[in-house]
Amino acid sequence: MNILMILTPKSEVIYLSTKMRVRDAMEVLKKARFNSVPLLDESGHYVGTVTEGDILWHLDQNGYEDSLDMRLKNVKRIRDYAPVSVDEEIDELIHKALGQNFIPILDDRKYFIGIVTRKNLISTYIKKVDDNKEEVVHKNEVLDNLYKRRSIRRFKEGITIPQEIIDEIVKVSLVTPTAMNRRPHEIMLVDDPQVIKTLSELHQRGGQFEKAPYLILILNDDEKEPNAYLANSNCSALLISLLLAVESFDNLGGFWVSTRYPEYNRKMLNAVGVPERFSLYGMVAFGVKGEHKPANEPLNPEKIHRNKW
Numbered sequence: 001m002n003i004l005m006i007l008t009p010k011s012e013v014i015y016l017s018t019k020m021r022v023r024d025a026m027e028v029l030k031k032a033r034f035n036s037v038p039l040l041d042e043s044g045h046y047v048g049t050v051t052e053g054d055i056l057w058h059l060d061q062n063g064y065e066d067s068l069d070m071r072l073k074n075v076k077r078i079r080d081y082a083p084v085s086v087d088e089e090i091d092e093l094i095h096k097a098l099g100q101n102f103i104p105i106l107d108d109r110k111y112f113i114g115i116v117t118r119k120n121l122i123s124t125y126i127k128k129v130d131d132n133k134e135e136v137v138h139k140n141e142v143l144d145n146l147y148k149r150r151s152i153r154r155f156k157e158g159i160t161i162p163q164e165i166i167d168e169i170v171k172v173s174l175v176t177p178t179a180m181n182r183r184p185h186e187i188m189l190v191d192d193p194q195v196i197k198t199l200s201e202l203h204q205r206g207g208q209f210e211k212a213p214y215l216i217l218i219l220n221d222d223e224k225e226p227n228a229y230l231a232n233s234n235c236s237a238l239l240i241s242l243l244l245a246v247e248s249f250d251n252l253g254g255f256w257v258s259t260r261y262p263e264y265n266r267k268m269l270n271a272v273g274v275p276e277r278f279s280l281y282g283m284v285a286f287g288v289k290g291e292h293k294p295a296n297e298p299l300n301p302e303k304i305h306r307n308k309w
């Protein structure tokens, strides 16, 4: 953002000039009710900052009567606020504003063109933070992904998903949460159509995922996590994470394949050599979308309870 956007222009700024007498400057300060104002020379260049304290000090040092007719250029100033060029970045101003009520702004020929007040600067920053917040809310890709996800059961045939994408998807299995962080799960990616066909025939609902180009088996190591509830929770957390990872890539989709009968499951696992200590808790079938579905209508919000039913 440009400094000009938050500049209080010279025409609206109360300033003093070096040729002014102290008595007139006191009047200006009294009316303006500012305790510090910019001081300009006759040609409009910024000279420094006059404060009420400077005037009081001057009166005290030189005697009241003698001081009043002296010119401001002869008044000793304690501290001049540092000016900034109009080309400066707004972010630079914030550091200066920590130590001064306003920042004098100069054009490229060093003429005073106005000030940026600390108040203006703070309001600008608050707005900037608010705008960023909105951006975060509106550009939340994780939530977008959750809201648009649907079960995709039809896939385009003969399209190989690039290996980097497959790697990204399966990597999700290495980071999902598990109860007590036991990390008892393992997965098996299957992309050999013949193996998928075999598994599909052995599955309780034969043929359901036969045409899926990719399948991921979600396995629990029953020695590491013997509790079936926790195993199921771990595997479900992993399964939905994988589905969402799939959905996060344009044109990829998939669906949850449940595996609720241990006897069918074991036959499937035997077919691909999975050791006995592993149980199958579900599968993800995925590929390039061969169907498109609109996002689901959300459930009735009354289903969301808070504190008490």
Ligand SMILES: Cc1cc2nc3c(=O)[nH]c(=O)nc-3n(C[C@H](O)[C@H](O)[C@H](O)COP(=O)(O)O)c2cc1C
Residues within 6 Å of the ligand: 149, 150, 151, 152, 153, 255, 256, 257, 258, 259, 296
């Ligand atoms: C625990 C669980 C098991 C599921 N099992 C199967 C399944 O075996 N076969 C299938 O086609 N879809 C299965 N689904 C997908 C659901 O049928 C689907 O999520 C639901 O109908 C809502 O549709 P949507 O995913 O398009 O929103 C399962 C979903 C969950 C959560």
